[in-house]
Amino acid sequence: MKRARRSIIRRDTATDLASIFQVMADTTRLRIISLLAEGELCVCDLAAALDMTQSAVSHQLRVLRIMQLVKFRKEGRIAYYSLDDDHVLELYVLGLDHLKHTSSAAGDEPDAG
Protein backbone atom coordinates (compact mmCIF):
# COMPACT_ATOMS: atom_id res chain seq x y z
CA MET A 1 0.00 0.00 0.00
CA LYS A 2 1.13 3.51 -0.77
CA ARG A 3 0.43 6.24 1.76
CA ALA A 4 -2.60 6.71 3.97
CA ARG A 5 -4.38 8.33 1.06
CA ARG A 6 -6.40 5.40 -0.16
CA SER A 7 -10.08 4.84 -0.88
CA ILE A 8 -11.58 7.28 1.56
CA ILE A 9 -15.10 8.33 0.80
CA ARG A 10 -15.97 11.96 0.19
CA ARG A 11 -16.83 13.98 3.24
CA ASP A 12 -20.34 14.73 2.00
CA THR A 13 -20.92 11.10 1.06
CA ALA A 14 -19.90 10.13 4.57
CA THR A 15 -22.26 12.76 5.93
CA ASP A 16 -25.15 11.46 3.83
CA LEU A 17 -24.38 7.89 4.81
CA ALA A 18 -24.20 8.92 8.45
CA SER A 19 -27.68 10.42 8.08
CA ILE A 20 -29.08 7.10 6.95
CA PHE A 21 -27.61 5.23 9.90
CA GLN A 22 -28.67 8.07 12.18
CA VAL A 23 -32.31 7.48 11.33
CA MET A 24 -31.90 3.80 12.18
CA ALA A 25 -30.07 4.64 15.39
CA ASP A 26 -33.09 5.19 17.60
CA THR A 27 -34.98 2.63 19.65
CA THR A 28 -38.40 4.08 18.95
CA ARG A 29 -37.85 4.35 15.21
CA LEU A 30 -36.54 0.77 15.06
CA ARG A 31 -39.61 -0.48 16.91
CA ILE A 32 -41.79 1.43 14.47
CA ILE A 33 -39.94 -0.19 11.57
CA SER A 34 -40.40 -3.63 13.13
CA LEU A 35 -44.14 -2.98 13.39
CA LEU A 36 -44.45 -1.64 9.85
CA ALA A 37 -42.42 -4.56 8.51
CA GLU A 38 -45.60 -6.58 8.09
CA GLY A 39 -47.90 -3.88 6.82
CA GLU A 40 -49.34 -0.45 7.33
CA LEU A 41 -50.55 0.90 10.64
CA CYS A 42 -52.17 4.14 11.71
CA VAL A 43 -50.53 6.50 14.18
CA CYS A 44 -52.85 5.62 17.05
CA ASP A 45 -52.22 1.89 16.66
CA LEU A 46 -48.49 2.55 16.55
CA ALA A 47 -48.72 4.69 19.67
CA ALA A 48 -50.71 1.96 21.43
CA ALA A 49 -48.32 -0.81 20.38
CA LEU A 50 -45.31 1.25 21.43
CA ASP A 51 -46.99 2.47 24.62
CA MET A 52 -45.97 6.00 23.79
CA THR A 53 -47.76 9.29 23.33
CA GLN A 54 -49.22 10.13 19.94
CA SER A 55 -47.02 13.19 19.83
CA ALA A 56 -43.77 11.32 20.37
CA VAL A 57 -44.68 8.76 17.72
CA SER A 58 -45.75 11.45 15.28
CA HIS A 59 -42.46 13.25 15.72
CA GLN A 60 -40.53 10.08 14.92
CA LEU A 61 -42.77 9.31 11.95
CA ARG A 62 -41.93 12.77 10.67
CA VAL A 63 -38.23 11.94 10.83
CA LEU A 64 -38.82 8.64 9.04
CA ARG A 65 -40.98 10.42 6.47
CA ILE A 66 -38.43 13.14 5.74
CA MET A 67 -35.72 10.52 5.26
CA GLN A 68 -38.12 8.59 3.00
CA LEU A 69 -38.07 5.43 5.05
CA VAL A 70 -41.83 5.45 5.43
CA LYS A 71 -44.75 6.75 3.41
CA PHE A 72 -48.37 7.27 4.37
CA ARG A 73 -51.83 7.51 2.93
CA LYS A 74 -54.69 9.33 4.50
CA GLU A 75 -58.17 7.88 4.88
CA GLY A 76 -60.42 10.43 6.46
CA ARG A 77 -58.67 11.62 9.56
CA ILE A 78 -56.61 8.46 9.87
CA ALA A 79 -53.06 8.29 8.49
CA TYR A 80 -51.79 4.84 7.57
CA TYR A 81 -48.02 4.52 7.55
CA SER A 82 -45.96 1.86 5.80
CA LEU A 83 -42.34 1.24 4.86
CA ASP A 84 -41.27 3.07 1.74
CA ASP A 85 -38.14 1.19 0.80
CA ASP A 86 -36.78 -2.34 0.86
CA HIS A 87 -33.36 -1.03 1.76
CA VAL A 88 -34.74 -0.13 5.17
CA LEU A 89 -35.63 -3.74 5.87
CA GLU A 90 -32.33 -4.94 4.49
CA LEU A 91 -30.43 -2.68 6.85
CA TYR A 92 -32.73 -3.66 9.69
CA VAL A 93 -32.29 -7.38 9.09
CA LEU A 94 -28.55 -7.07 8.57
CA GLY A 95 -28.30 -5.16 11.82
CA LEU A 96 -30.24 -7.85 13.64
CA ASP A 97 -27.96 -10.42 12.07
CA HIS A 98 -24.96 -8.54 13.37
CA LEU A 99 -26.55 -8.50 16.83
CA LYS A 100 -27.06 -12.26 16.88
CA HIS A 101 -23.48 -12.92 15.89
CA THR A 102 -21.78 -10.57 18.32
CA SER A 103 -23.86 -10.41 21.48
CA SER A 104 -26.34 -12.55 23.30
CA ALA A 105 -28.86 -9.79 23.85
CA ALA A 106 -31.00 -10.66 20.85
CA GLY A 107 -33.86 -12.43 22.54
CA ASP A 108 -36.68 -14.24 20.83
CA GLU A 109 -39.60 -13.21 22.98
CA PRO A 110 -41.55 -10.23 21.68
CA ASP A 111 -42.68 -7.57 24.10
CA ALA A 112 -45.52 -5.77 22.37
CA GLY A 113 -47.59 -4.06 25.00
Added chain:
Amino acid sequence: MKRARRSIIRRDTATDLASIFQVMADTTRLRIISLLAEGELCVCDLAAALDMTQSAVSHQLRVLRIMQLVKFRKEGRIAYYSLDDDHVLELYVLGLDHLKHTSSAAGDEPDAG
Protein backbone atom coordinates in the same frame (compact mmCIF):
# COMPACT_ATOMS: atom_id res chain seq x y z
CA MET B 1 -54.07 -8.89 10.75
CA LYS B 2 -55.07 -9.03 14.39
CA ARG B 3 -54.41 -6.02 16.54
CA ALA B 4 -51.43 -3.71 16.58
CA ARG B 5 -49.60 -6.28 18.67
CA ARG B 6 -47.62 -7.97 15.96
CA SER B 7 -43.93 -8.76 15.52
CA ILE B 8 -42.45 -5.92 17.48
CA ILE B 9 -38.92 -6.48 18.65
CA ARG B 10 -38.06 -6.40 22.33
CA ARG B 11 -37.21 -3.04 23.76
CA ASP B 12 -33.69 -4.10 24.71
CA THR B 13 -33.12 -5.69 21.32
CA ALA B 14 -34.15 -2.42 19.71
CA THR B 15 -31.79 -0.59 22.04
CA ASP B 16 -28.90 -2.88 21.15
CA LEU B 17 -29.68 -2.59 17.47
CA ALA B 18 -29.86 1.18 17.79
CA SER B 19 -26.40 1.11 19.34
CA ILE B 20 -24.98 -0.63 16.29
CA PHE B 21 -26.45 1.92 13.90
CA GLN B 22 -25.41 4.70 16.26
CA VAL B 23 -21.77 3.75 15.85
CA MET B 24 -22.16 3.89 12.08
CA ALA B 25 -24.00 7.21 12.30
CA ASP B 26 -20.97 9.47 12.42
CA THR B 27 -19.07 11.01 9.54
CA THR B 28 -15.65 10.58 11.10
CA ARG B 29 -16.23 6.96 12.06
CA LEU B 30 -17.53 6.15 8.57
CA ARG B 31 -14.46 7.72 7.01
CA ILE B 32 -12.28 5.67 9.34
CA ILE B 33 -14.14 2.53 8.28
CA SER B 34 -13.67 3.42 4.63
CA LEU B 35 -9.94 3.79 5.22
CA LEU B 36 -9.63 0.55 7.17
CA ALA B 37 -11.67 -1.30 4.56
CA GLU B 38 -8.49 -2.08 2.63
CA GLY B 39 -6.22 -2.86 5.53
CA GLU B 40 -4.78 -1.75 8.82
CA LEU B 41 -3.53 1.76 9.54
CA CYS B 42 -1.92 3.40 12.53
CA VAL B 43 -3.55 6.27 14.40
CA CYS B 44 -1.22 8.90 13.02
CA ASP B 45 -1.85 7.84 9.42
CA LEU B 46 -5.58 7.89 10.08
CA ALA B 47 -5.33 11.35 11.59
CA ALA B 48 -3.33 12.56 8.60
CA ALA B 49 -5.73 11.04 6.06
CA LEU B 50 -8.73 12.46 7.88
CA ASP B 51 -7.05 15.82 8.50
CA MET B 52 -8.05 15.67 12.14
CA THR B 53 -6.25 15.81 15.44
CA GLN B 54 -4.80 12.62 16.88
CA SER B 55 -7.01 13.08 19.93
CA ALA B 56 -10.26 13.30 17.97
CA VAL B 57 -9.36 10.22 15.95
CA SER B 58 -8.31 8.33 19.04
CA HIS B 59 -11.61 9.11 20.73
CA GLN B 60 -13.55 7.74 17.77
CA LEU B 61 -11.32 4.67 17.56
CA ARG B 62 -12.17 4.07 21.19
CA VAL B 63 -15.88 4.08 20.34
CA LEU B 64 -15.30 1.71 17.43
CA ARG B 65 -13.15 -0.51 19.66
CA ILE B 66 -15.70 -0.69 22.47
CA MET B 67 -18.40 -1.64 19.97
CA GLN B 68 -16.01 -4.23 18.53
CA LEU B 69 -16.05 -2.82 15.02
CA VAL B 70 -12.28 -2.46 14.96
CA LYS B 71 -9.38 -4.22 16.61
CA PHE B 72 -5.75 -3.20 16.95
CA ARG B 73 -2.32 -4.61 17.44
CA LYS B 74 0.57 -2.75 18.95
CA GLU B 75 4.03 -2.67 17.47
CA GLY B 76 6.30 -0.69 19.72
CA ARG B 77 4.55 2.62 20.28
CA ILE B 78 2.50 2.35 17.12
CA ALA B 79 -1.04 0.99 17.21
CA TYR B 80 -2.31 -0.54 13.98
CA TYR B 81 -6.09 -0.58 13.65
CA SER B 82 -8.15 -2.79 11.36
CA LEU B 83 -11.77 -3.80 10.94
CA ASP B 84 -12.86 -6.53 13.33
CA ASP B 85 -15.99 -7.79 11.64
CA ASP B 86 -17.33 -8.40 8.15
CA HIS B 87 -20.77 -7.25 9.25
CA VAL B 88 -19.37 -3.75 9.51
CA LEU B 89 -18.46 -3.72 5.85
CA GLU B 90 -21.78 -5.29 4.91
CA LEU B 91 -23.67 -2.54 6.70
CA TYR B 92 -21.34 0.06 5.21
CA VAL B 93 -21.79 -1.24 1.66
CA LEU B 94 -25.53 -1.68 2.06
CA GLY B 95 -25.79 1.88 3.34
CA LEU B 96 -23.83 3.17 0.35
CA ASP B 97 -26.11 1.15 -1.90
CA HIS B 98 -29.13 2.78 -0.30
CA LEU B 99 -27.52 6.18 -0.90
CA LYS B 100 -27.01 5.53 -4.59
CA HIS B 101 -30.58 4.44 -5.06
CA THR B 102 -32.27 7.27 -3.22
CA SER B 103 -30.17 10.39 -3.64
CA SER B 104 -27.67 11.76 -6.09
CA ALA B 105 -25.13 12.75 -3.47
CA ALA B 106 -23.03 9.62 -3.79
CA GLY B 107 -20.12 10.91 -5.79
CA ASP B 108 -17.31 8.84 -7.21
CA GLU B 109 -14.37 11.13 -6.66
CA PRO B 110 -12.43 10.45 -3.48
CA ASP B 111 -11.32 13.37 -1.34
CA ALA B 112 -8.45 12.04 0.74
CA GLY B 113 -6.40 14.98 1.93
Added chain:
DNA sequence: TGAATATATGAACGCATAGTCATATATTAA
Protein backbone atom coordinates in the same frame (compact mmCIF):
# COMPACT_ATOMS: atom_id res chain seq x y z
C1' DT C 1 -73.02 25.05 14.22
C1' DG C 2 -70.20 22.74 18.15
C1' DA C 3 -67.86 18.62 20.16
C1' DA C 4 -64.91 14.87 19.62
C1' DT C 5 -61.28 12.43 17.26
C1' DA C 6 -56.77 11.82 14.61
C1' DT C 7 -52.74 13.82 13.48
C1' DA C 8 -49.05 17.41 13.07
C1' DT C 9 -45.90 20.63 14.97
C1' DG C 10 -43.37 24.50 17.50
C1' DA C 11 -41.11 25.40 21.95
C1' DA C 12 -38.67 23.87 25.81
C1' DC C 13 -36.11 20.60 28.71
C1' DG C 14 -32.75 17.15 29.53
C1' DC C 15 -29.46 14.09 27.94
C1' DA C 16 -25.99 12.25 24.85
C1' DT C 17 -21.90 13.13 22.28
C1' DA C 18 -18.08 14.94 18.92
C1' DG C 19 -14.23 17.72 19.13
C1' DT C 20 -10.72 20.53 21.90
C1' DC C 21 -7.37 21.00 25.35
C1' DA C 22 -4.40 19.37 28.65
C1' DT C 23 -2.20 15.63 30.35
C1' DA C 24 -0.87 10.76 31.34
C1' DT C 25 1.42 6.45 29.80
C1' DA C 26 4.61 4.00 27.12
C1' DT C 27 8.18 3.42 23.86
C1' DT C 28 12.31 4.83 21.35
C1' DA C 29 16.40 7.69 20.72
C1' DA C 30 20.32 10.26 22.46
Added chain:
DNA sequence: TTAATATATGACTATGCGTTCATATATTCA
Protein backbone atom coordinates in the same frame (compact mmCIF):
# COMPACT_ATOMS: atom_id res chain seq x y z
C1' DT D 1 18.61 9.90 32.58
C1' DT D 2 16.27 13.31 29.34
C1' DA D 3 13.87 14.34 25.04
C1' DA D 4 10.88 13.09 21.52
C1' DT D 5 7.25 10.31 19.59
C1' DA D 6 2.72 7.62 19.54
C1' DT D 7 -1.33 6.91 21.71
C1' DA D 8 -5.03 7.18 25.30
C1' DT D 9 -8.12 9.63 28.17
C1' DG D 10 -10.57 12.86 31.55
C1' DA D 11 -12.77 17.42 31.66
C1' DC D 12 -15.10 20.82 29.24
C1' DT D 13 -17.98 23.01 25.67
C1' DA D 14 -21.16 23.27 22.04
C1' DT D 15 -24.33 21.06 19.35
C1' DG D 16 -27.92 17.78 18.27
C1' DC D 17 -31.92 15.31 19.45
C1' DG D 18 -35.91 12.57 21.79
C1' DT D 19 -39.74 13.42 24.62
C1' DT D 20 -43.22 16.30 26.74
C1' DC D 21 -46.53 19.91 26.65
C1' DA D 22 -49.45 22.90 24.45
C1' DT D 23 -51.70 23.92 20.49
C1' DA D 24 -53.07 24.00 15.52
C1' DT D 25 -55.39 21.70 11.58
C1' DA D 26 -58.57 18.60 9.64
C1' DT D 27 -62.23 15.33 9.73
C1' DT D 28 -66.37 13.09 11.55
C1' DC D 29 -70.46 13.05 14.34
C1' DA D 30 -74.47 15.11 16.61
